[in-house]
Amino acid sequence: MEVLVSKGFVVLAQNNKNGDYIRQAYALALSIKSTQIDVTNISLVTNNRVPKKYKAVFDKIIPIPWNDDAKNTQWKIENRWKLYHASPYYETIVLDADMLLLEDISTWWTYCANFDIRFCSKITNYKLENVIDTVHRKTFVANNLSNVYHALHYFKKSKKVAEFYKILEFVVSNWELCYGKFAPLEYQNWLSMDVACAVAIELAGVRDIIDTNSPLQFTHMKSPIQGWTINPESWQDMVPHHLTSNGKLVVGNIAQDKLFHYVEKNFVTDTLLTELEELANVK
Amino acid sequence: MKTVGAVIFAQNNSSIDYVKLAIFAANRVKTILNIPVSVITDCADWMLSAYPKESTVFDQIIEIEYASTTNQKRFNDGTLSSKFLEWKNLDRNSVYDLTPYDRTLVIDSDYVINSTLLLGALESDHNFQIYKDSRSLSSWRDNTEFERINQYSIPFYWATTFIFEKTPEVKSFFDVISYIKSNWQYFRTLYSIEVATFRNDFAFSIAIHLMNAKTSGIFAQELPGKMLYISDRDLLISIKDGKMKFLIEKENHLGEYTAVSLNDTDVHIMNKLSLTRFIDGGSGV
Numbered sequence: 155m156e157v158l159v160s161k162g163f164v165v166l167a168q169n170n171k172n173g174d175y176i177r178q179a180y181a182l183a184l185s186i187k188s189t190q191i192d193v194t195n196i197s198l199v200t201n202n203r204v205p206k207k208y209k210a211v212f213d214k215i216i217p218i219p220w221n222d223d224a225k226n227t228q229w230k231i232e233n234r235w236k237l238y239h240a241s242p243y244y245e246t247i248v249l250d251a252d253m254l255l256l257e258d259i260s261t262w263w264t265y266c267a268n269f270d271i272r273f274c275s276k277i278t279n280y281k282l283e284n285v286i287d288t289v290h291r292k293t294f295v296a297n298n299l300s301n302v303y304h305a306l307h308y309f310k311k312s313k314k315v316a317e318f319y320k321i322l323e324f325v326v327s328n329w330e331l332c333y334g335k336f337a338p339l340e341y342q343n344w345l346s347m348d349v350a351c352a353v354a355i356e357l358a359g360v361r362d363i364i365d366t367n368s369p370l371q372f373t374h375m376k377s378p379i380q381g382w383t384i385n386p387e388s389w390q391d392m393v394p395h396h397l398t399s400n401g402k403l404v405v406g407n408i409a410q411d412k413l414f415h416y417v418e419k420n421f422v423t424d425t426l427l428t429e430l431e432e433l434a435n436v437k
Numbered sequence: 438m439k440t441v442g443a444v445i446f447a448q449n450n451s452s453i454d455y456v457k458l459a460i461f462a463a464n465r466v467k468t469i470l471n472i473p474v475s476v477i478t479d480c481a482d483w484m485l486s487a488y489p490k491e492s493t494v495f496d497q498i499i500e501i502e503y504a505s506t507t508n509q510k511r512f513n514d515g516t517l518s519s520k521f522l523e524w525k526n527l528d529r530n531s532v533y534d535l536t537p538y539d540r541t542l543v544i545d546s547d548y549v550i551n552s553t554l555l556l557g558a559l560e561s562d563h564n565f566q567i568y569k570d571s572r573s574l575s576s577w578r579d580n581t582e583f584e585r586i587n588q589y590s591i592p593f594y595w596a597t598t599f600i601f602e603k604t605p606e607v608k609s610f611f612d613v614i615s616y617i618k619s620n621w622q623y624f625r626t627l628y629s630i631e632v633a634t635f636r637n638d639f640a641f642s643i644a645i646h647l648m649n650a651k652t653s654g655i656f657a658q659e660l661p662g663k664m665l666y667i668s669d670r671d672l673l674i675s676i677k678d679g680k681m682k683f684l685i686e687k688e689n690h691l692g693e694y695t696a697v698s699l700n701d702t703d704v705h706i707m708n709k710l711s712l713t714r715f716i717d718g719g720s721g722v
Contacts, residue, residue: 281585282653382588393589402651406589407628409651 161263162195162213162243166234167251168222169202173419176202178251181422183211184430185254188401192260193247199233199240211436216240234347235326238309238319250305252421253372254414254430256403262369266308271315271363273351274306274370277415279380280393280405282373289378291348296339299352300364305415306372307351318363322354332357372413375405388418397426401433441559442473442496442538445546449480450523453512453709456484458546461716463494465550472542472559477528477535479503499535501528508634513669514710515684516692529596529637530618533603533611545597547709551679552701558600558660564607567599567641567657568664574697574704575668577688586639590628591646594657595664596637597705606648610656613644666705673711673721684722 163186167175176198183196197214198204201222204215219239223232237248245267249255266272279285286301294301309315325332329345336353355361377389386392393406403410416422431437443466447459456478463474473496478484481500484492492498506525513519532543542559544550558566569592571583586593601607617624617640624643625633648656667673667683672694674682679701684694706712708721715721 281591404651407646407651408591411652 160243161193161245161247162197162241163193163247163249164197164199164237164241164243165249165251166199166218166237166240167202168200168218168233175251176200176204176208177427178419178422180205180208180211181427181430182249182251182253182255183208184427184434184436185256187211187436188430188433189255189258190260191258193263195243197240197242199237211434214242216242231345231347232326234304235319235322235350238311238315241309241311243311245308245310247308248304248306249413250415252416252419253305254403254416255412256401256410256414257412259369259412262308265367265369267310269308269310269363270312271309271318271360272307272368272370273300273355273364274303274368274372275301275364276368276371277303277374277379278371280373280375280389280408280410281381282408282411283381285374285379285381287374287376287379290376292340293333293337293342293349294352297337299337299349300355300361302348302351302355302364303372304347304351306370306413308370318354318358318360321358322350325350325354325357329353372415373410374415375417388420390418390421397429397433439539440537441540441542442475442536443470443542443544444475444477444499444532444536444538445544446528446532447476447478447480447484447546448525448528449483450525452520452522454713455546455709456480456488457716458709458712460488460491460494461712462544462546462548462550466542466544467494469550469553470542470556470559473538475499475537477501477532479525497537499537501531501535510634512710514708515672515694516670516686524634526637527618527635530611530614530640533601533608536603540600540602542600543598545705547706547712548598549676549681549704549706549712551676551681551699551703554661554703555598555600561658563600563658564602564604565599565610565657566601566660567645568595568597568660569593569657570659571595571664571666573666573668574683574699575671575685578668586642587629587631590630591642593638594642594645595705596641598660598664598703599641600660606656610644610648613647614640617643664705665699665702666707669708669710671708671711673706673708673715675715675720 165179167179186196195213198212199216201218218233219236332353336356375389395405445459447455449455459476466474475497476495477499479501481498508524509521510524512522573580621635645657670686672684682698685697687693711721
């Protein structure tokens with residue numbers, strides 16, 4: 155029987171026509187290596203080819219279990235429920251590929267260790283203002299769903315969590331039926347993991363897996379929630395950003411904390427990647 | 438034993454007698470907060486000759502060098518009257534060195550103390566306290582300019598009223614303000630500030646941001662409550678027995694006002710001309 159390493163991060167990345175998510179996962183892994191004190195393990199779940207240089211920063215590169223359910227889709231999310239099964243860790247924090255960790259989050263691990271599973275439900279904008287996204291999340295509001303973000307969540311290998319992921323698998327596989335039952339208002343006619351998780355929470359009756367005391371939080375860079383009077387196509391057109399030599403990411407002159415969800419694919423430039431490599435001491 | 442007191446700046450221009458405002462403000466501080474008040478002024482001799490008796494309200498008169506300035510801004514006096522006047526605001530960073538007190542309340546001369554609210558803040562352990570949140574007595578005006586220095590940037594803090602204790606950290610803060618002032622064009626570009634004129638509120642906001650390592654830190658504690666203010670397009674009617682009466686400009690009705698009264702509340706009265714009229718004759722209208 156395989157002995158599980160105690161803690162680690164897991165990221166799923168599948169390239170599509172528009173985006174190199176493996177490259178983003180590599181940037182995330184570099185940020186983890188350079189900022190985390192206790193937990194620096196990160197595994198990549200993918201069926202894509204991973205460049206040799208990138209492989210060095212991942213502990214494991216794990217094929218997507220049970221075939222690729224997103225083979226024919228553009229927004230490749232159909233495999234995300236499999237992360238529970240793919241994770242090689244006893245305790246896992248799941249992150250989206252287009253994120254960077256900017257500070258040590260040991261306290262998150264300590265907090266989450268008290269529970270089997272915890273989802274993030276809080277975001278800030280780059281001004282570090284807590285925001286509730288009512289622009290993209292109309293169905294959450296209309297149907298009183300838990301304001302859950304799959305992009306950041308924690309789980310432990312346990313019977314309870316396995317049950318939850320079984321339900322999540324069901325919702326992902328039957329999302330139209332489930333949305334019709336649990337999210338009929340402001341109906342969202344595409345599959346998203348956040349709505350699927352919110353519906354799974356309703357089905358499982360486990361609303362307590364998000365809580366107001368949880369430290370899980372990230373900066374979300376979708377333009378409409380930045381508190382601007384205009385809604386630009388790209389947030390990068392509105393505010394400058396740079397990574398300092400000691401790893402501070404400064405956006406609009408405001409140093410970002412903890413976890414940064416940059417959203418836009420062109421954020422990871424060659425320059426940024428080189429800077430992250432230097433910070434992580436990866437040649 | 439730690440000394441505690443208030444400091445008010447008074448630098449006159451051609452139309453506004455800031456010394457008169459400072460004397461009025463100092464009397465209220467002494468009466469209501471019961472702490473000594475000193476004035477920092479560039480016209481001490483004139484003050485002593487113009488207000489020989491009234492100047493005795495001050496614990497100390499601290500003279501700074503007179504300097505002419507090209508800083509000008511529009512001073513409104515209600516909705517229908519305004520003038521461009523000289524605006525001297527470049528010495529606020531020197532208050533750390535000039536104050537005679539260990540713990541100092543600094544107020545603008547148009548900040549009218551009308552409650553004991555700040556006494557608790559003077560007695561607290563925090564080394565630097567300032568207002569971030571504010572509220573206009575006008576319910577319809579867009580006040581977002583007082584929430585952030587602009588919509589893309591950092592939180593706005595009011596240099597109108599603050600309390601500080603002399604500590605190395607607080608000294609660093611004032612040093613940072615001096616640095617910002619010396620390099621104002623650089624900092625205003627960096628923080629996307631449109632107006633070229635140096636403004637203490639912006640310099641304080643930037644300095645607090647830097648003291649917080651460019652993130653949301655705890656260097657500056659917020660003073661209790663919110664800073665209430667009237668714009669210079671509003672008018673003060675009167676202040677009597679803790680009751681203040683104002684005329685607040687109506688939306689879309691130039692020259693028309695709504696009467697508002699407040700009890701036992703400190704108010705920043707931006708209409709200095711109206712405040713002066715009240716001090717002179719008992720009515721600011």
